[in-house]
Amino acid sequence: MLVSATEMLKKAKAGHYAVGQFNINNLEWTKSILATAQELNSPVILGVSEGAGKYMTGYKTVAAMVEAMIEEMNITVPVALHLDHGSYEGCYKCIKAGFSSIMFDGSHYPIEENVEKTKELVKVAHAMGLSIEAEVGSIGGEEDGVVGMGECADPNECKAIADLGIDFLAAGIGNIHGKYPDNWQGLSFDTLAAIQEKTGEMPLVLHGGTGIPADMIKKAIDLGVAKINVNTECQLSFAAATREYIEAGKDQQGKGFDPRKLLAPGAAAIKETVKEKMELFGSVGKA
Numbered sequence: 190m191l192v193s194a195t196e197m198l199k200k201a202k203a204g205h206y207a208v209g210q211f212n213i214n215n216l217e218w219t220k221s222i223l224a225t226a227q228e229l230n231s232p233v234i235l236g237v238s239e240g241a242g243k244y245m246t247g248y249k250t251v252a253a254m255v256e257a258m259i260e261e262m263n264i265t266v267p268v269a270l271h272l273d274h275g276s277y278e279g280c281y282k283c284i285k286a287g288f289s290s291i292m293f294d295g296s297h298y299p300i301e302e303n304v305e306k307t308k309e310l311v312k313v314a315h316a317m318g319l320s321i322e323a324e325v326g327s328i329g330g331e332e333d334g335v336v337g338m339g340e341c342a343d344p345n346e347c348k349a350i351a352d353l354g355i356d357f358l359a360a361g362i363g364n365i366h367g368k369y370p371d372n373w374q375g376l377s378f379d380t381l382a383a384i385q386e387k388t389g390e391m392p393l394v395l396h397g398g399t400g401i402p403a404d405m406i407k408k409a410i411d412l413g414v415a416k417i418n419v420n421t422e423c424q425l426s427f428a429a430a431t432r433e434y435i436e437a438g439k440d441q442q443g444k445g446f447d448p449r450k451l452l453a454p455g456a457a458a459i460k461e462t463v464k465e466k467m468e469l470f471g472s473v474g475k476a
């Protein structure tokens with residue numbers, strides 16, 4: 190059964206570790222992430238961007254697939270199905286489709302409008318038993334065609350959004366989606382510390398988990414980050430393993446072209462990446 194992410198993240202914040210949100214794209218992704226979480230006895234959050242939801246033919250398909258996999262694979266660790274960077278309309282669609290958590294990304298609205306829409310969605314999400322994440326200060330890089338500049342959030346605005354009753358808060362601290370450029374300045378720990386001071390118990394979310402050095406991840410967790418989002422890194426490891434298989438000509442040997450064989454190295458690579466992250470985030474054994 191799917192659970193909201195509230196309890197797992199409260200526990201993570203209190204226990205000084207973080208739960209990974211791993212974005213899914215298809216059946217292989219979902220299966221690999223769920224299997225790894227179960228093997229490592231770790232809670233997990235499956236993230237679905239609006240683009241990935243569309244790719245998988247819609248949120249209803251995604252929710253049905255994830256629910257069925259949890260049952261068929263005998264997954265007993267806590268699993269949340271979470272809309273990543275949701276629009277106002279997307280949030281309503283996911284609530285209806287059976288997701289257990291949503292993110293409303295109102296960071297591109299003026300703060301007053303972000304507050305107003307977040308407030309409304311908090312009420313609806315909580316009435317339906319879902320957890321809700323909100324965002325202040327845009328996360329840099331490009332995701333699903335939305336380009337952010339990686340600004341640092343204003344701690345006072347973070348407090349204003351946190352006070353609306355949301356369950357966890359994504360705040361820009363110089364993090365960006367995708368690969369980090371060579372001239373990246375690193376995370377702004379001063380900003381993170383100021384946000385943590387203003388928002389207290391609120392679990393904080395670090396987007397753009399791909400490629401952040403281990404010491405920065407650990408420091409971010411020390412300063413209140415309880416959820417870390419990873420997307421690109423699983424894509425890179427899947428692509429590299431698949432390329433290796435094809436370049437070795439394995440798709441042309443025997444029935445190597447069978448999709449169950451062709452996609453197997455990529456799926457195994459995702460498992461390895463998820464395992465590394467869960468170990469780094471400290472969520473192993475915390476289910």
Ligand code: 13P
Nearest residue numbers: 367396397399418420421
């Ligand atoms: P990366 O693709 O950089 O890992 O970021 C994922 C993310 O933050 C999803 O919201």
